[in-house]
Amino acid sequence: MKTFPWLFTIAFAVLCYSCWLTTGIVTDYVLHRTGYALSNGQSFLIALRKYLLFFPSLWIIYALRLNFRRELHLNAVLTFAGTLAIAGAIVLRAVAFLSVVSVTPILPITVRLAP
Numbered sequence: 001m002k003t004f005p006w007l008f009t010i011a012f013a014v015l016c017y018s019c020w021l022t023t024g025i026v027t028d029y030v031l032h033r034t035g036y037a038l039s040n041g042q043s044f045l046i047a048l049r050k051y052l053l054f055f056p057s058l059w060i061i062y063a064l065r066l067n068f069r070r071e072l073h074l075n076a077v078l079t080f081a082g083t084l085a086i087a088g089a090i091v092l093r094a095v096a097f098l099s100v101v102s103v104t105p106i107l108p109i110t111v112r113l114a115p
Contacts, residue, residue, distance in 0.1 A: 016056055
């Protein structure tokens, strides 16, 4: 039971690392395509990339705390797994959404009024 938090934390760290690599590829593409004229979403994607490698550190500390307990309660493990799953979903959703928005060209919208 004590290995479950570590396995889950390693999976979250791999997810954050792959999102970090994805944002690096998207950021390089956007910077070369736009000539450094960035929108708000693209700027947020660049800012998010800086912190993706540090997100698992909170759960590493919590996994250490769980590891040093004598008895591991099911509620503590489920709380750990739940917060880690929610954080993983938020990180993955944010990176996927911002990556798609960053590489999608914005078309000008023209409105024709009836004469």
